[in-house]
Amino acid sequence: MSQPSASGGLGIRDLTLSIGRGEKAKRILRGISLDVPAGRITGLAGESGSGKTMTGMTVLGLQPEQATVGGVIEFDGRNLLELPTKKLNTLRGNDIAMVFQDPTSSLHPMLSIGSQLTDHLRQHTGMSKREALERARVVLEQVKVPDPAGALKKYPHQFSGGQLQRVAIASAIMCSPSVLIADEPTTALDVTVQAGILRLLRELCDDLGLAILLVTHDLGVMSALADTIAVMREGEIVEHGDRFQVITAPRDPYTRALIDALPRDGSTGAEQATTGDAS
Amino acid sequence: MSQTTAPASRPQPDVLAVAARRRLRFPAALRNPLAVTGTAIIVVWLLLALLAPMISPAGPLAQDFERLQPPSAAHWFGTDQLGRDVLARVLDGARVSIILPLLLVVSSLLVGTIAGSVAGYFGKVADEVIMRIADLVFAFPTIILAMVIAASLGPSLTNAVIAMLIVSWPAYARVTRSLVVVASRSEYVVAGRLLGNSPFVSLGKDILPNIIAPVVVLATLDVGTAILLLAGLSFLGLGAVPPTPDWGAMVSDGVQNFSSWWISVFPGLAILTVVLAFNFLGDALRDTLDPRTADAVKGRAL
Amino acid sequence: MTALLELEGVKVSYRVAGRPRLVAVDDVSLSLGTRQVLGLVGESGCGKSTLARAICGLEGLDSGSITFDGTPVTRLGMRTRDRKLLRIQMVFQNPYASLNPRRTIGRQIEDGLRVNPDRTAWTVPDLLAHVELDASARSRFPHQFSGGQRQRIAIARAIASGPDLLVGDEPIASLDASLQARVAGLMRSLALETGASLLFISHDLSVVRVIADDVAVMSRGRIVERGDVNEVWSNPQQPYTKQLLSAIPKVDGLGVLPG
Numbered sequence: 001m002s003q004p005s006a007s008g009g010l011g012i013r014d015l016t017l018s019i020g021r022g023e024k025a026k027r028i029l030r031g032i033s034l035d036v037p038a039g040r041i042t043g044l045a046g047e048s049g050s051g052k053t054m055t056g057m058t059v060l061g062l063q064p065e066q067a068t069v070g071g072v073i074e075f076d077g078r079n080l081l082e083l084p085t086k087k088l089n090t091l092r093g094n095d096i097a098m099v100f101q102d103p104t105s106s107l108h109p110m111l112s113i114g115s116q117l118t119d120h121l122r123q124h125t126g127m128s129k130r131e132a133l134e135r136a137r138v139v140l141e142q143v144k145v146p147d148p149a150g151a152l153k154k155y156p157h158q159f160s161g162g163q164l165q166r167v168a169i170a171s172a173i174m175c176s177p178s179v180l181i182a183d184e185p186t187t188a189l190d191v192t193v194q195a196g197i198l199r200l201l202r203e204l205c206d207d208l209g210l211a212i213l214l215v216t217h218d219l220g221v222m223s224a225l226a227d228t229i230a231v232m233r234e235g236e237i238v239e240h241g242d243r244f245q246v247i248t249a250p251r252d253p254y255t256r257a258l259i260d261a262l263p264r265d266g267s268t269g270a271e272q273a274t275t276g277d278a279s
Numbered sequence: 280m281s282q283t284t285a286p287a288s289r290p291q292p293d294v295l296a297v298a299a300r301r302r303l304r305f306p307a308a309l310r311n312p313l314a315v316t317g318t319a320i321i322v323v324w325l326l327l328a329l330l331a332p333m334i335s336p337a338g339p340l341a342q343d344f345e346r347l348q349p350p351s352a353a354h355w356f357g358t359d360q361l362g363r364d365v366l367a368r369v370l371d372g373a374r375v376s377i378i379l380p381l382l383l384v385v386s387s388l389l390v391g392t393i394a395g396s397v398a399g400y401f402g403k404v405a406d407e408v409i410m411r412i413a414d415l416v417f418a419f420p421t422i423i424l425a426m427v428i429a430a431s432l433g434p435s436l437t438n439a440v441i442a443m444l445i446v447s448w449p450a451y452a453r454v455t456r457s458l459v460v461v462a463s464r465s466e467y468v469v470a471g472r473l474l475g476n477s478p479f480v481s482l483g484k485d486i487l488p489n490i491i492a493p494v495v496v497l498a499t500l501d502v503g504t505a506i507l508l509l510a511g512l513s514f515l516g517l518g519a520v521p522p523t524p525d526w527g528a529m530v531s532d533g534v535q536n537f538s539s540w541w542i543s544v545f546p547g548l549a550i551l552t553v554v555l556a557f558n559f560l561g562d563a564l565r566d567t568l569d570p571r572t573a574d575a576v577k578g579r580a581l
Numbered sequence: 582m583t584a585l586l587e588l589e590g591v592k593v594s595y596r597v598a599g600r601p602r603l604v605a606v607d608d609v610s611l612s613l614g615t616r617q618v619l620g621l622v623g624e625s626g627c628g629k630s631t632l633a634r635a636i637c638g639l640e641g642l643d644s645g646s647i648t649f650d651g652t653p654v655t656r657l658g659m660r661t662r663d664r665k666l667l668r669i670q671m672v673f674q675n676p677y678a679s680l681n682p683r684r685t686i687g688r689q690i691e692d693g694l695r696v697n698p699d700r701t702a703w704t705v706p707d708l709l710a711h712v713e714l715d716a717s718a719r720s721r722f723p724h725q726f727s728g729g730q731r732q733r734i735a736i737a738r739a740i741a742s743g744p745d746l747l748v749g750d751e752p753i754a755s756l757d758a759s760l761q762a763r764v765a766g767l768m769r770s771l772a773l774e775t776g777a778s779l780l781f782i783s784h785d786l787s788v789v790r791v792i793a794d795d796v797a798v799m800s801r802g803r804i805v806e807r808g809d810v811n812e813v814w815s816n817p818q819q820p821y822t823k824q825l826l827s828a829i830p831k832v833d834g835l836g837v838l839p840g
Contacts, residue, residue: 161625190625191786191825191828195840222832223831223833223834224830224831224837225836243834262832466679473657473662473670473671474662474692474742475662475664475667476661478659484684488681488683
C-alpha cells in the first residue's frame with residue numbers, strides 16, 4: 001500500500017484557495033509553492049490567519065466545502081486535487097497522515113487505544129486482528145509509550161496530554177504513511193513534554209524517511225526541528241530557505257520583524273548563566 | 280430575566296446579527312408544519328374558550344331542550360341526558376379543561392423551578408431535602424397518586440388542581456436542578472460571584488436565564504399531559520363536580536348513556552385536538568433546542 | 582513595603598475517589614507587593630490554578646492563611662463576598678465560558694463598575710476603548726465575539742471593578758497562538774495603569790518572561806523558586822527551574838533539540 005520512500009515527498013505548486021465567488025471572494029491562499037521532501041522536516045511558520053493551517057488542510061483534502069482550489073499538489077506522480085474523493089480518502093490516513101494540536105480530537109473517547117489503532121489498518125489491508133495488534137504494539141513502542149502492550153487496552157482519558165499526543169502520532173503512522181502533516185503538534189503541551197515530542201518527530205523523520213510538514217507559529221519549535229522553513233503571511237510564502245539562514249539572516253522584512261519581536265536574547269536557556277547575559 | 284432580552288438601543292451593524300439570532304430562537308421552530316398546525320389549533324381553542332359566553336348557542340347549564348337528541352341543525356353536537364346542549368357545554372368546558380391545566384402547568388413550573396434551583400445551587404441539606412421529597416412523589420405512579428390525593432381532599436376542581444400540582448412539580452425540579460448544577464460551575468457564574476453577586480442574584484441573573492428554555496419546552500410538552508390528567512380525574516368523579524361543564528366529566532356522562540355516542544365523542548375529540556396540538560408545539564420547540572439540553576427534556580418526557 | 586497579598590503555609594487538598602487525598606498546594610508562602618506583576622509558572626497539574634482559586638476564596642484551605650490588604654481571605658461558599666475582597670478579581674482561562682451568553686457586554690461590564698469604590702473611574706465606552714474594542718460592542722452579546730475579544734471583555738469587566746489585585750488563571754492558554762502575547766501585554770498595562778498588582782498564571786514561560794517583573798516557579802504543589810524574572814532566567818538556582826528553562830527551544834537556527 002505505501003509508496004517507496006524515495007518518491008514519498010509532496011510537491012505543492014501554485015496552490016490557491018478562495019472562499020466565495022466573484023468580487024467578494026476571500027483569497028486565503030495566493031499561490032503557494034513548497035516542496036516537502038522525504039526524510040526532511042519542512043516548517044511552515046506564520047501568525048494565525050496567514051493560511052498555514054489551511055495549506056495543511058488542503059493537502060489532506062479537508063478544505064472547507066465551499067472553497068475553490070487551484071494549482072497542483074503532487075504526490076507519487078498524481079495531482080491530489082484531481083483525485084476522486086474515494087481515492088483521496090484511501091490516500092489520507094494510508095499515505096498521508098496527520099497530527100493535530102489537540103490529540104483528543106483525533107481519538108475516540110469510548111474506544112480502547114488498541115481498537116482505534118488497528119481499525120483503519122485492518123480495513124485497508126485485511127490484516128488479522130492478532131497481526132494488527134502486534135503492529136500496534138510495535139508502533140507504540142516506537143513512539144515510546146511506556147508499557148505498549150498495556151496501553152492497547154487503555155482508553156484515551158487514562159493518558160496524560162503528552163502521552164496522548166504520542167498515541168495520536170502512533171495512530172498516524174500505523175499505516176506507514178510517507179507524508180505526515182503536523183499542525184501545532186506541541187502547542188498545548190508543557191515545555192518539558194514538548195521537548196520529548198519534538199525529539200520523537202525528528203526520530204520518525206530520520207528512521208522512517210517520513211516527509212513531515214510542520215505547521216507552527218512557535219519559532220523556537222521551528223528552529224529546533226525544521227530543516228527548511230517557509231514563512232507565510234496573508235496567504236503567501238514570503239520567505240523560504242534553510243533553517244539557519246531564515247532564523248539568523250532573514251531576507252524578508254516580515255520574517256525579520258517576527259524574529260525581532262522575540263525576547264532580546266532570542267528566547268532563553270540555562271546556559272545564559274554562563275554567558276552572563278542579564279538583559 | 281428581563282435584562283437578558285434585547286438592549287434598548289441597537290447600533291446599525293448589529294441589526295442583522297440580532298435579527299438573525301431572533302429568527303433562530305423562536306420562529307424557526309414554528310416553520311415546521313406540525314408546529315404551525317399545533318399553534319393554530321391552540322389559538323382557536325383559546326379564542327373559543329374566551330368567547331364561549333358570546334358564541335355559545337345556549338347556556339352550558341340550561342336544561343332547556345329535549346333529552347338525548349342526536350346531532351341536528353338545531354343542536355350540532357346533540358343534547359345530553361339532562362337536555363343540555365353538548366356544543367354549548369364543550370365550548371364552555373374549554374374554560375375549565377384548557378385554562379385550568381395551563382394555569383396548573385405554569386404553577387408547577389414556578390414551584391418546580393424554584394425548588395430545583397435552590398436544590399441545585401445551594402446543594403447539601405437543601406438539595407437532599409428537596410430532592411428526597413421529589414423522589415417520594417416519583418416513587419408513585421402519577422395518576423394513582425393524583426387520584427389518592429384528590430380523593431382524600433374531596434372531589435372539587437380546586438382539590439384536583441392541588442393534587443396535580445403536588446404530583447407534577449418534581450419533574451420540573453429534577454430537570455431544573457440538573458441544569459443548575461451544570462450552569463453554576465460556569466466561569467461566568469463564578470465571575471459574577473467574585474463581583475459581589477449574592478447567591479440569589481447570581482441565580483436570577485446568571486443561571487436561570489441560561490437554563491429556562493428547556494424547562495419551558497418541558498412545560499409545553501406537559502400541557503397535554505395535564506389536560507389528560509385533569510380530564511381523567513374528572514372522568515373518575517374526582518375533579519369537576521356536576522353540573523360544571525368539564526370535558527372529562529362529560530366523557531364520563533357519555534359512558535353512562537352508551538347509546539348516545541355524541542355525548543362523549545365531542546368532548547373526547549376536543550381533548551384529542553388540544554392535547555395533540557400542545558404535543559406538536561412542544562416537540563417542535565424541543566427539536567430547536569440544542570441537542571444537549573434536548574436530551575434532558577426528551578428523557579423526562581418519554 | 583507592606584505586602585498587598587500574603588500567603589502563609591497554604592495547603593489545599595482534594596478528595597479523589599478511591600485514593601488518598603490529593604495535595605494540590607502544599608505549604609506555599611508567598612507575598613506580593615502593590616503594583617507588582619508576578620508570573621506564576623509551572624507545568625500542568627502543579628497546583629498553580631488551585632492556588633489562584635484559593636487566593637480568590639474559591640477553595641477552602643486545609644491549613645495556612647491568605648491575607649489580602651489586612652483582610653483574611655475566607656472561602657466564598659454561599660455567602661456574598663466581603664466588600665474588601667471585591668478588590669481581588671480574576672480572569673479565567675476559557676473565554677467561551679467566562680461571559681454570560683444571555684447578557685449584553687455593556688451590562689456585564691456595568692456589573693464590574695457597580696462595585697468600584699470610585700464610581701466615576703470608568704465608563705463602559707472608556708473601558709472598551711482600553712481593551713481595544715469598538716464602542717458598539719456594548720450592546721452586543723458574547724457569541725458575536727471571537728475568543729480573543731471575549732477575553733478582552735472579561736479583562737474589562739475585572740478592571741471595571743477597580744481591583745487592587747488582578748489574578749489571571751491561564752488567561753491566554755485558550756487563545757490563538759499569535760494573540761497570546763498581546764492579551765497578556767494588555768493585562769499587564771491595564772493592571773499597572775490602574776495601580777493594581779497582577780498575578781499572572783501560565784504554563785507559557787516565554788510570555789511570563791515578557792510581562793512579569795517577578796516569577797515564581799511551582800512544582801508539585803510547592804513554590805521552588807522565586808525571584809526577579811531576568812535573574813531567574815539568567816541564573817536559575819533550582820534544578821527544576823533549570824530543567825524547565827532548558828526545555829524551551831532556542832530560536833538560534835541551529836536545530837538543537839531541547840531537553
